[in-house]
Amino acid sequence: MGHHSNWPEWVYIGVVIALMAWVGSEAWNAERLVDHIPADAEVIKVTGQQWFWTFEHEDGTIEKGELHVKTGKAYKFEVTSKDVNHSFNIHDYVVLMDAVPGRINTVWFAPTDVGEFPIQCREYCGLIHYNMRGTLYVEDGST
Amino acid sequence: MKSIFGLFLVLAILVIIPIVDYAFAAGDEPGQYVDRRVIIWNLFYRMMTVAFTVGAVVSGTIIWLVWRFRESNPKATPTPYEKEGVW
Numbered sequence: 001m002g003h004h005s006n007w008p009e010w011v012y013i014g015v016v017i018a019l020m021a022w023v024g025s026e027a028w029n030a031e032r033l034v035d036h037i038p039a040d041a042e043v044i045k046v047t048g049q050q051w052f053w054t055f056e057h058e059d060g061t062i063e064k065g066e067l068h069v070k071t072g073k074a075y076k077f078e079v080t081s082k083d084v085n086h087s088f089n090i091h092d093y094v095v096l097m098d099a100v101p102g103r104i105n106t107v108w109f110a111p112t113d114v115g116e117f118p119i120q121c122r123e124y125c126g127l128i129h130y131n132m133r134g135t136l137y138v139e140d141g142s143t
Numbered sequence: 144m145k146s147i148f149g150l151f152l153v154l155a156i157l158v159i160i161p162i163v164d165y166a167f168a169a170g171d172e173p174g175q176y177v178d179r180r181v182i183i184w185n186l187f188y189r190m191m192t193v194a195f196t197v198g199a200v201v202s203g204t205i206i207w208l209v210w211r212f213r214e215s216n217p218k219a220t221p222t223p224y225e226k227e228g229v230w
Contacts, residue, residue, distance in 0.1 A: 017153065020157070030183065030186040034182055039173035092180075
């Protein structure tokens with residue numbers, strides 16, 4: 001095989017590497033912003049079990065199937081499970097974290113909009129998985 | 144040799160980027176109040192823009208390649224291998 005120019009291949013490799021680096025750095029930056037929890041975030045312990053969610057606030061208040069939070073505050077969810085794998089999801093706030101028995105996973109959010117938002121399980125966890133729902137009540141924190 | 148170097152370079156970057164990402168993403172310093180919806184959906188739209196642009200360029204190149212080098216193209220000329228009958 002004779003010598004021929006292969007600059008298109010090198011340009012291709014360069015473009016692919018540059019794109020991957022850019023995509024990686026963008027994703028890294030988004031992950032960095034989303035992962036770092038504000039220091040004053042209130043901890044809420046979230047426990048999933050077949051087939052409902054339990055929420056325990058810092059003051060010991062326990063809620064089942066519903067969660068009350070306030071705007072203007074940050075909340076850190078410590079998510080775990082009592083039985084099988086679940087996944088804690090507040091779709092409207094892009095909160096999604098696996099609930100795994102024997103493990104505590106964390107995710108945080110700071111609600112901005114007053115209203116009611118569905119909470120759901122996003123990991124198939126048995127017969128009533130489809131109805132493992134809850135409601136997030138976001139109240140006005142400025143009053 | 145050069146192509147093996149290139150291949151390893153690509154593989155190294157494929158491996159290194161996720162590891163660096165993993166190592167630096169979860170730091171200890173406290174974060175700012177951010178709207179994760181905005182960050183995550185913006186990232187999604189940017190990634191989709193990249194994906195569709197790359198998809199269009201790659202598929203466009205393949206379509207051009209197939210059309211340009213079809214056998215019935217009047218401009219088609221045999222490659223050196225075809226001319227010599229050596230494969």
